[in-house]
Amino acid sequence: MMLRISVIGTGYLGATHAAGMAELGFEVLGVDNNPAKAASLSAGRVPFHEPGLPELLAGHVADGRLRFGTSLVEAAEFADVHFLCVGTPPGVNGAADLSQLYSALDGLVPHLTRNCLIVGKSTVPVGTAEALTSRIAELAPDGISVDLAWNPEFLREGHAVYDTLRPNRLVFGVTTPDAEWALRQVYATPIAAGSPVVITNLPTAELIKVSANAFLATKISFINAMAELCDLTGADVTLLADALGHDDRIGRKFLGAGLGYGGGCLPKDVRALIARATELGAGESVEFLRDIDAVNLRRRERVVRETLGLLGGALRPSGRVGILGAAFKPLSDDVRDSPALDVAVQLHAAGVDVTVFDPAATGPARAVAPQLVFAATAAAALHEADVVLHLTEWREFQELDPAFLRTVVRGRVIIDARNTLDPEPWLAAGWDFRALGRLVEPRTAPRVVPVVTPYPTPSVTARDLAAPSP
Ligand code: UDX
Numbered sequence: 433m434m435l436r437i438s439v440i441g442t443g444y445l446g447a448t449h450a451a452g453m454a455e456l457g458f459e460v461l462g463v464d465n466n467p468a469k470a471a472s473l474s475a476g477r478v479p480f481h482e483p484g485l486p487e488l489l490a491g492h493v494a495d496g497r498l499r500f501g502t503s504l505v506e507a508a509e510f511a512d513v514h515f516l517c518v519g520t521p522p523g524v525n526g527a528a529d530l531s532q533l534y535s536a537l538d539g540l541v542p543h544l545t546r547n548c549l550i551v552g553k554s555t556v557p558v559g560t561a562e563a564l565t566s567r568i569a570e571l572a573p574d575g576i577s578v579d580l581a582w583n584p585e586f587l588r589e590g591h592a593v594y595d596t597l598r599p600n601r602l603v604f605g606v607t608t609p610d611a612e613w614a615l616r617q618v619y620a621t622p623i624a625a626g627s628p629v630v631i632t633n634l635p636t637a638e639l640i641k642v643s644a645n646a647f648l649a650t651k652i653s654f655i656n657a658m659a660e661l662c663d664l665t666g667a668d669v670t671l672l673a674d675a676l677g678h679d680d681r682i683g684r685k686f687l688g689a690g691l692g693y694g695g696g697c698l699p700k701d702v703r704a705l706i707a708r709a710t711e712l713g714a715g716e717s718v719e720f721l722r723d724i725d726a727v728n729l730r731r732r733e734r735v736v737r738e739t740l741g742l743l744g745g746a747l748r749p750s751g752r753v754g755i756l757g758a759a760f761k762p763l764s765d766d767v768r769d770s771p772a773l774d775v776a777v778q779l780h781a782a783g784v785d786v787t788v789f790d791p792a793a794t795g796p797a798r799a800v801a802p803q804l805v806f807a808a809t810a811a812a813a814l815h816e817a818d819v820v821l822h823l824t825e826w827r828e829f830q831e832l833d834p835a836f837l838r839t840v841v842r843g844r845v846i847i848d849a850r851n852t853l854d855p856e857p858w859l860a861a862g863w864d865f866r867a868l869g870r871l872v873e874p875r876t877a878p879r880v881v882p883v884v885t886p887y888p889t890p891s892v893t894a895r896d897l898a899a900p901s902p
Pocket of ligand 1: 652
């Protein structure tokens, strides 16, 4: 008999996971304590922007494999495997707030009617699963055996459907063979498609997730620290990153220097790891992460400072700024800890007249920053702007027409804070194009010079070198 699945917490992670599980062939019940969210998902509507998810979700709601509700009692009666996908937002001093995990267990476990597996997917401080195991033991009805496993999620916003169906690795933190067996059943399809599986204990599984995000943040802040040096010395951080990336021990990914990282995961997970390590008496081990965070926040300050400088100084700035981007990254409408929105808010607070355009995130951005003005198009946001800031690297922005936009603005400065625009057409249209740690000059010669001279035949061959000396 096929396992039945419940997904508890249907935010970004849970809604995607529920739809992914239905796609893998399971009957799935998604449960959320927010009735409006459950109703929207039941009607096949995804309340956030994620390419491909609306079609997947609506398809499986329509074929009856996927449904949503608000009752944990119903989930307890329905499923063999319960995935915990609730949020673990920042709490006191950056430590993760685990209250949603505990209340999910309190609502679920006393109502269980048969042996089952509970699988944590939420990102948690190392040691959480062990504490939850004790709670489950206290709450479980007599005669019911409940296993707990940890199966962290590595999906990227904007690519969530792909990452769910074709994960680049699966991590199973388990304490029993039965738990491993159940997880292998659930993920049989991705495993067959080649996703490697790491089987480990609970603390390792928890720590894999936070350390993966801390490592990604470290890579980004490393290259941004190099960008600070590039700015001072006339070196070019994009070519530096290309050259580093050719070394496959380093790799080019996550060496995109610019405005730094944001979103619902990287900033919070770095701080939560510092908090947890400190609690464990190992604050020194992760001391460097404080610098990672500080470098990251300096990127935003740098753009704010330069912009205020262009507008007459921080004390009395005057002028208009047109901002391209509010989401924390492209293909997402998420503005949690968004560097772009943070810069917009800081400039507005300094007295600057700011107008923002984002292809997807206007609604969520307006909800958290109602003081800002939002435009319906890029051109409208740039109307009579003295300075233009490119803060989220949507592909649309790479396709803008710089010559037309020159007729719309009042000033001529654009700061490409994501280092993803091609300076050439902007310079050709008369813009004062600036970037972060990147050299911007008219391209007079090809940047990558092909090697045309064949290597001369060596006069000393390897064999000569290997020959024993007389
Ligand atoms: C991240 C992890 O990648 C994912 O595995 C985990 O499950 C959740 O956290 P996500 O938050 O969706 O995913 O965003 P990601 O693509 O990692 O980007 C994070 C931030 O870093 C964005 O603000 C992005 O703009 C920034 N970034 C990324 C850079 O500044 N430079 C880069 O080179 C790459």
